[in-house]
Amino acid sequence: MSHPRTIGIIAGSGIYPETFVRAARKESPGVKLVVVGFDNETRPDLAPQVDSFLSVRVGQLSKLIKFFVKEGVTEAVMMGQISPKNLFDLRPDLRILMLLARVKKRNAETLFGAIGEELSKDGITLLSAVTFLEEHLPSAGHVAGPVVKPRTLEDLQYGFEIAKTTSSLDIGQSVVIRHGTVLAVEAFEGTNKCIRRGGELGKKKDTVLVKVSKPNQDFRFDVPVVGPDTIRTCAEAGLCAIGIEAGKTLLLDKENVLKLCMEKKVSIHAL
The missing domain is CATH 3.40.50.20 (Rossmann fold)
Known part of the structure; x- marks a missing residue:
């Protein structure tokens, strides 16, 4: 047996x-x-x-x-x-x-x-921490909330390049951007504090969060995650969009996330 x-x-x-x-x-x-x-x-x-x-x-x-x-x-x-x-x-x-x-x-x-x-x-x-969870990894494009405007998408793409660089230096995997300016880079304090700091500096207008995986990320113990808490924190801090890395970011409690994104007008876009 x-x-x-x-x-x-x-x-x-x-x-x-x-x-x-x-x-x-x-x-x-x-x-x-x-x-x-x-x-x-x-x-x-x-x-x-x-x-x-x-x-x-x-x-x-x-x-x-x-x-x-x-x-x-x-x-x-x-x-x-x-x-x-x-x-x-x-x-x-x-x-x-x-x-x-x-x-x-x-x-x-x-x-x-x-x-x-x-x-x-x-x-x-x-094992990889995404074992059994493949369906929770969104592919490229619009994921939740309102569809992002072209200007916002530019900021998300810029933030993606910055976050890829900071994460390759082991600093942090999230950045907050507004109109092509880096407002906050996540370090040891964690994503939520980075979001709040960036939101304050962005005067709660047109500000976005981008979260990526590290180059050569070891998915056994470190997977970028977005869940209801991230959406709530972004909404409170006045951020309008979240850019995530397609196929490499876990979306947890998806139904709740989709509902919150519409309710709080926070977009999620996979790059």
Whole structure:
């Protein structure tokens, strides 16, 4: 008798992990889903939707891997955000300390890459974080909200070039643009703060957000995401459009996003 797939989910905050759970159940009936969540990050209502759930502190890598091994996990995905304040409030166990000692450049890619290596030592393969989610990756063109005007589209295309450059330097993957001027570039503070800052500087008029993937992005642990929160934040900050990278940006809770975009008059266009 062949055993069903057992997939471990390392779940940060937001609706991304839940979206994955629903898609996995649909695409791979009988799959066993084992979740490790983080205190004060992961939504507690995720636990009843999966087969096993353990909450750990950020930094308890040994506990996470032991739980996966005990539950028979052979494949894992990483998804959802960990807020910067929790990353700095790391109370690391020995396994994380040894990992940190090996990593010279500390960015998302190197740290998560090193965690991937630790998982593989215990026979766990890290999968792409868009596994089962292909239908949530919009293709090029108009996606939601009002169709963008030509002037806005120019700003989105300009922002796309800028964001591709900043992301290749490991600075950030989002920029806020108005009339060909870069108002804000995302760095460590996260997309929402970047949006608010850019909106304020753009006087809430004709201002747009562009979000891209890094060149050579490793989709195992870092996928650009747009969900209802992004739309609300943009609307509050007075942004009128969001440019995303076609085929490489996850649209989460699509029905809600489409509704919010029409309601708040925020456009989404895939470039």
